[in-house]
Amino acid sequence: MKKKILLDMEEIETNGAPETFLTVPTALPDPEPDSVMEELTPTSKTKLSTRKLNVFYGEKQALFDIDLDVPECSVTALIGPSGCGKSTFLRCLNRMNDTIEGCVVTGGVKIDDQDLYDRTLDVVELRARIGMVFQKPNPFPKSIYDNVAYGPRIHGLARDRTDLDEIVQTSLERAGLLREVEDRLDEPGTGLSGGQQQRLCIARAIAVSPEVILMDEPCSALDPIATAHIEELIDELREKYTIVIVTHNMQQAARVSQKTAFFHLGFLVECNSTEEIFTSPQDERTQGYITGRYG
Amino acid sequence: MTDRPPNGAGAIIAAEAAARRRRKRYSAERRFRRYGILSVFLALGALCLLIGSMTAKGWSAFFQTYIVLEIELPRVELAPGGRVDRAALHDANYVTYLRRALRAQVPDVQSRRDLRSLYRLLSGGAGLELQKRILSDTSLIGGKFRFAAVASDDVDQFVKGHITAGGGGKISARQAGWIKLLGAAGMVERRFNVGLFSNGDSREPELAGILGAIMGSLFTMAVTVLLSFPLGVAAAIYLQEFAPGNRWTDLVEVNINNLAAVPSIVFGLLGLAVFLSFFGMPRSAPLVGGIVLALMTLPTIIIAGRAALGAVPPSIREAAIGMGASPMQVVMHHVLPLAFPGILTGAIIGAARALGETAPLLLIGMVAFIVDIPRGISDPATVLPVQIYLWADSPERAFEERTAAATLVLLAFLIIMNLVAVIMRKKFERRW
16 A cells, blocks of 8 residues: 555656645635634634544454544544545544444543543433534434424423424524525425435534534535535534534535544544645645545 | 457357347346246236135125014013013013914914924024014014014025925925925015124024124234234334344344244144143133234234334434434434334234134134123133134034135235235335
């Protein structure tokens, strides 16, 4: 593998590929200067952090000693080739891996200085604080209203019906879906288009007012227009929520995230501000990946 | 890429070979389709043959021959002193009135022997029917009214043309003459056989009905469903959703699959040994029958339930877990509602199998001759398939058609249950 990478690098150098990757940053939708400033300021608080995180599926080790800090109220993108462990890492952050048989997690994951894998921690409460949006839109086969109201209902967030109505309204509003579904909240959520379903899933996730939203390739099943919708939405949500997004689409990572982590074969290869990663990657593997040489 | 020339002899040969292969593939497909259609028709044909022959044999059992008699009830005898005494009415001999009326129609019968054979045209139960009629309407006393008395099974069979008169048969030539005479007077009628659906079992075929067996079946099924459905669904949910995947669960799974394949009579032996001998439960009771059938149905429901639960897409589970639902909530709010149609189908098919089951019930005494209609789960009872078995064993010709009729009723129940399964599945089915 290493040899191949080196070969790739040679190719990059000989084929004048550096120009190619230099063009990548121009794909950034006019990076807002203030947001860049914001993340560069040392005051930016760390929301989630992992130290020496190892994950095993039975005999096989999927993640090796991952140290990663996720800054609060920003978008962190996880990129890397398929099977590199980025989804596994994401699922460690709200303990979704618990449901997989034979999955063992060692090392530390902290949210606001609280250990995620502490025995006394209530995993149900944790998942209310850390929401998740999946690759394939997976609304419940219930009405649109019930989809969004489900979280508040099971966590007892609404005192009465009007309260619940309000939560549903604001969640749909924030997910940018309200205008489209306002008059058909009773219809099944599965009847919406793919992009609408995904936004419904986001509305469902934010209905419980989580602190963090994890997104596992949220746009990979959507067309470009729906993708643009979701990306806009992610950018808006960043004001209130800490977002960690796994993506295969490097342009997407460049467009929506402030921080990017590159995973490869279970290792965290490089982690830096998105601009840094895409303009001057330190590791040759990162460089190879973002220029489309492999992965 | 290719090493053969795009044009020329090689290409033509290759194209011909490809066309040959294509033709072969198409004909293989056509052949396969024909086999499929053939097997479907064979199955349908077998079903039609079964239902057709049962209907042909059993249809006449839905009708019964009655002899309509003009009954006179003298007030002097039944209500002496002008007062109707119900206790006295219970003890009165109603057969006398029937016989009197019958004799009035056939005046030339004199000898005791002939009279006896004349009276034998009527069913032994006709007197009881008359009593019931009078008790329900005492104003009939002191007047004349037309009463349809049940004819005996031999008359019934003779009228239906199933047996012939004379030659030492069940109906003598003289009796045949009387029947003809009564028929000419318009007194022999064929009516819908209400008794078949309102009576319990009887030694007299013309009085035998399936209500007792239907009630027995209903009570048994109630016990079976109430026991096996909740237990089966709970077991399926636990095994599918919660059980850790270790050696023990594997063992349990293998044994459940084994249990589903155990011959049903073994469950009957278990019922006999455990419930009757050890626990001393009542013999012939729907309670025990229901428990035995529940044990038999349980594996079917568990297997169907697990399959239905396993078919729920994992994305729904993940979505619910991601929302912070507890494992119980994931199952109850999302997985179970989606799996319910499948579980229900499995349960109804299991119940339908239990409804048609005979062997285990024979062993726990539900094969007894029971005249009374059971009123509860601990009354002695029999069930439809056992009733069919009992009647099929009886020598009277009239029981033959009743056997077929009871089979038709059982088939109707089974078809209704399967129909309900289909409708329920359609109704609860949700897309995801």
